[in-house]
Every structure is written in structure tokens, then in C-alpha cells.
Amino acid sequence: MTDIPRRAVSRTAKLAALPLGFAGRTVLGMGKRVTGLASDVISAEIQQRTAEQLFSVLGQLKGGAMKFGQALSVFEAALPEEIAAPYRQALTKLQEAAPxxxxxxxxxxxxxxxGPAWRERFVSFDDTPAAAASIGQVHRAVWRDPDDGAPRDVAVKIQYPGAGDALLADLKQLSRLGGMFRAIQPGLDVKPLLVELRERITEELDYELEAESQRAFAAAYVGDDEIFIPAVLTATPRVLVTEWIEGTPLAEIIREGxxxxxxxxGRLMAILHLSAPARAGLLHADPHPGNFRLLPDGRLGVIDFGAVARMPEGTPEPIGRLAGLALRGEADAVVDGLREEGFVSRTEQIDAQAVLDFIxxxxxxxxxxxxxFTRAWLRAEATRLASxxxxxxxxxxxxxxxxxxxxxxxxxLGSIGVLCQLEAKAPYRSILERWLPGFAPVG
Known part of the structure; x- marks a missing residue:
């Protein structure tokens, strides 16, 4: 048995053990309830123990578990502080660390x-990975230009052998953990997130497709004074070589910036999120802090284009138009627009003012x-919507x-989660006015 299958078996065993531990803690909580301990104390204890075990196991894993942890980590700002604080460091580590x-x-x-002569394509190659992701790891190297032999600092992303099978196996196991997440945050439904991650596995495993997306982003932002996309030098199905970028990771800025x-x-993140569909016909769909750097020249460096949304016509115009209508208090027009887009049934009666109060x-x-944006604001919204x-x-x-x-x-939602982790203040309305189709100035 090779080291890769052994790791997969170990990973599956750890994931499979999580629901058993959760069941034990729930029984413990019931026992304490019988003895008269207050239910809110029991709930808090179960939350903390569940979160501790869950985040500890996710932090040790690659594959689907790590990808899921990365996706979940951008929402940690919405968790109650007593739950989020002890595990924030573990969640952040998911974004850039793995064995x-x-x-x-x-x-x-x-x-x-x-090819067998792969070393000839590099001036040097560092065997120690500079970073790890959910399905691959990144090595720093110096690329030899095929035309003139000039050296160039590059990032070499290498896909883990068996990554596809590991992703599918991990996501199948994680789909059974919905009860654990509801114990940590009542109302938190992780199933749609897992379904979407599963649907995108095929795309993310294809590094040639990722290279195509990254080239499109790079062309759209070439010469931009706010957003920087590194160039793609070569790509195969499981290896991607791109320009190396130096900068401060957003995770570090969140911790101590x-x-x-x-x-x-935060301002630059908002610009990227809102301008990319118009400029590149694409949306960067993996907004966790490990994918962004604040460069020495002040630009936002963006990496990892394995997950993108293809939006050749840009952001749908109704999003901006309905947001403007809601800000102006036009409840009936908002409901009419939501019906047209399928958010509200054409036949169901609904209170227009209640819809406006909701939005x-x-x-x-x-x-x-x-x-x-603040963690407190996001927690208040999560409570309002999930209770x-x-x-x-x-x-x-x-x-x-x-x-x-x-x-x-x-x-x-993921981008908002990062903005709340940053607790970033910026003129977001003016960014919407420039880049969001249909969004009319208010007042």
C-alpha cells in the first residue's frame, strides 16, 4: 500500500469518527439536562467541544475536507464569538497549510x-512547498524562458495524486455532518455548499482549464493600477506554472494588519468582485483569504482560478436594479422584479412590505x-436570518x-465574510454604482 492510499484511509477514518463524537456529546448534554444544568450552558458546551473536534480534524486534511474547511472559514465571522475565537487560528491555517x-x-x-527532462525547464526548483491548497501544493522555482533562456521566478502548482477520488470520498463523508454544524450554529445548512463543491470538482481538477481562466483574467486586468493577475507560463492537466508574486497574504492582514x-x-476585494464579470466575463469564485495578496505597490494580487463562474454577459442586471429599488423603498416594484427572476412564486401571495423589511x-x-463591515454586523444578520x-x-x-x-x-456571501474578517471600511456604494449594471444612485 502506497503512502497516498494510507493517507486516504486515515482521512476517511477521522471523518467517519466525527459524527460518533458528536452523538456522544449530545447524549452527555441530555444527561446534564436531567441533572438540572441550564440548557443554554449545555448548548454552549456542546458547541465548543463540537467545534474543537471538527476544526482540529479538518485542519489535518487535504482533499475535499480541506476545500470544505476553506469555504467554511470565510464564514467564521458569522459564528458567535465564544465559538469562533478559540478556533479562528485553526480555520485560518486551513487556507494555506497542509502536510x-x-x-x-x-x-x-x-x-x-x-517530460523526463523537466529539470531542464527550470534554473532551480525548491522541493519544499511554499504553500498547500485543497487539491495541490505550490513550489517556488526559477523558470528558464524557452526563447532566450532568461530566468523568471514562478509558482509551480502540482496536483496531489488521486486528488479527484479523495475529493469525492471526503465530500461524501462531510455530507453526513449537517447535524454537527447545526450544533455549532443553529440554522447553518452546509448541504448546498457541499453540493456546489461537488459540482465544481471536475473543473478544479483540470489545470489547463484553470490556466484558460487565469489568462482571461490577466488579459482583462493587464496594466491595471489596482488589481494584478500573474501570467501563466505553461499548463498541463496536473501542473500549472505561473508568475510568482510577492505580497502580504490577506490572512496575515486579517490577523495583524x-x-x-x-x-x-477590503476596497480592492470589492472592486475585483464587482468588476470582474464586466471586464473578464468571469467571477473569481473562491474568495478565501489565502487566494489574495496585498502587493508592495498597493495592488491586490489574485491567485488560484480553479473555481470561476462564467458570466459572458456580466452580472445580471436585475441584481443592481432591485437593490436600487429596495434602497428607495419601492416595495411593490421589488416584489414584481423578484417574481420575474423566480425568487418569488408568480402565484403565491406575499406581503411586499415584509419582503422589503427582509431585504x-x-x-x-x-x-x-x-x-x-464588522463581525458584529454579520453575526446580527446571521441571527436575524437563521433564527x-x-x-x-x-x-x-x-x-x-x-x-x-x-x-x-x-x-x-463569501466575499462579505472576508470583508467582515478584515473589518474593512470603504465607499462600497460608489463601487456598485460604477460596476453593477442597473444599480441607480440613491437619492
Whole structure:
């Protein structure tokens, strides 16, 4: 048995053990309830123990578990502080850390993908990975230009052998853990996220397809003074060689950056999210902090284009138009537009003012000229929308999320999660006015 299958078996065993541990803690909670311990104390204890075990196991894994942890980590700002604080570091580590592949395995993949003489294509190659992702790891190297032999600093992304099988196996196991996440945050439904991750596995495993997306982004932002996309030098199905970029990772800025750095990073993140569909016909669909760097020249460096949404016609115009209508308080027009797009049934009766009351708090970030995203704001919104006793939760049961909007919705929520981790203040309304089709100035 090779080291890769052994790791897969170990990973599956760890994931399979998680529900058993959760069941034990739930029984423990029931026992304490019988003895008279307050239910809120029991709930908090179960939350903390569940989160500790869950994040600890996810932090040790590659494959689908790590990818899921990365996706979940951008939402940690919405968790209650007493749950989020002890595990924030573990979640952040998911974004850029994983056990490395042995050098011999790395060399074997390079020989298979670039040819037996792969070393001749590099001036030097560092066997120690500079970073790890969910399905591959990145090595720093110096590329030899095939035309003139000039050296060039590059990042070499190498896909883990068996990554596809590991992703599918991990996501199958993780789909059974919905109860654990509801224990950590009532109302948190991870199943749609897992379904979407599964649907995108095939695309993310194809590094040639990723290279195509990255080239499109690079062409759209060439010479831009705010966004930088590294060039692609060569690509095969399992190896991707791109220009190396130096910069401060967003995870580091979140942990210890100055207020000025955090505000600027948030502004640039918003510009990328809102301008990419118009400029590149694509949306970067993996907005976790490990994929962004604040460069020494002030630009936002963007990496990892394995997950993108193809939007050749740009962001759908109704998003901006309906946001503007909601900000102006035009409840009936908002409901009419939501019906046209499939968010509200054409036959179901619904209270237009209640719909406006449901939507309007979400638009606070663009109601004024400037807004500061905070963890407290996101937690308040999560509570308002997820609590079964909340009027907003009850109304949400009458609303649909059309499939065509699912990815846009998820990426927007992920980006907002990062902005709240940054606690970034910026003129978000003016960014929308420039880049979001149909969004009319308010007032």
C-alpha cells in the first residue's frame, strides 16, 4: 500500500469518527439536562467541544475536507464569538497549510506532466512547498524562458495524486455532518455548499482549464493600477506554472494588519468582485483569504482560478436594479422584479412590505457613502436570518434561490465574510454604482 492510499484511509477514518463524537456529546448534554444544568450552558458546551473536534480534524486534511474547511472559514465571522475565537487560528491555517507531499512524489508528477527532462525547464526548483491548497501544493522555482533562456521566478502548482477520488470520498463523508454544524450554529445548512463543491470538482481538477481562466483574467486586468493577475507560463492537466508574486497574504492582514491596510484590502476585494464579470466575463469564485495578496505597490494580487463562474454577459442586471429599488423603498416594484427572476412564486401571495423589511438590512453596506463591515454586523444578520423565531426566517421560507443565482449568491456571501474578517471600511456604494449594471444612485 502506497503512502497516498494510507493517507486516504486515515482521512476517511477521522471523518467517519466525527459524527460518533458528536452523538456522544449530545447524549452527555441530555444527561446534564436531567441533572438540572441550564440548557443554554449545555448548548454552549456542546458547541465548543463540537467545534474543537471538527476544526482540529479538518485542519489535518487535504482533499475535499480541506476545500470544505476553506469555504467554511470565510464564514467564521458569522459564528458567535465564544465559538469562533478559540478556533479562528485553526480555520485560518486551513487556507494555506497542509502536510506536504514527499519530494519523490512531486518529481514523479513533474516527469509525467512536463517530460523526463523537466529539470531542464527550470534554473532551480525548491522541493519544499511554499504553500498547500485543497487539491495541490505550490513550489517556488526559477523558470528558464524557452526563447532566450532568461530566468523568471514562478509558482509551480502540482496536483496531489488521486486528488479527484479523495475529493469525492471526503465530500461524501462531510455530507453526513449537517447535524454537527447545526450544533455549532443553529440554522447553518452546509448541504448546498457541499453540493456546489461537488459540482465544481471536475473543473478544479483540470489545470489547463484553470490556466484558460487565469489568462482571461490577466488579459482583462493587464496594466491595471489596482488589481494584478500573474501570467501563466505553461499548463498541463496536473501542473500549472505561473508568475510568482510577492505580497502580504490577506490572512496575515486579517490577523495583524493596520486599519489602513484592512480598509484598502477590503476596497480592492470589492472592486475585483464587482468588476470582474464586466471586464473578464468571469467571477473569481473562491474568495478565501489565502487566494489574495496585498502587493508592495498597493495592488491586490489574485491567485488560484480553479473555481470561476462564467458570466459572458456580466452580472445580471436585475441584481443592481432591485437593490436600487429596495434602497428607495419601492416595495411593490421589488416584489414584481423578484417574481420575474423566480425568487418569488408568480402565484403565491406575499406581503411586499415584509419582503422589503427582509431585504433592506442586507443593503446597509451601500445605503451610505461609506460602510465598515464588522463581525458584529454579520453575526446580527446571521441571527436575524437563521433564527426560526425571526420574522425574516419565516419570510425566507416563501422565497426561492433560482439555480442561475446560486453561485453568485455563494461567492457574494463569501466575499462579505472576508470583508467582515478584515473589518474593512470603504465607499462600497460608489463601487456598485460604477460596476453593477442597473444599480441607480440613491437619492
Amino acid at each position: 506536504p507531499l514527499p519530494a519523490a512524489t512531486v518529481h514523479r508528477v513533474l516527469a509525467e506532466q512536463l 493596520s486599519e489602513e491596510q484592512r480598509d484598502e484590502a 433592506r438590512p442586507m443593503l446597509d453596506p451601500v445605503a451610505e457613502e461609506e460602510f465598515r 426560526p423565531r425571526s420574522p425574516a426566517y419565516q419570510l425566507s421560507r416563501q422565497l426561492n434561490l433560482p439555480p442561475s443565482y446560486l453561485l453568485i449568491h455563494r461567492v457574494t
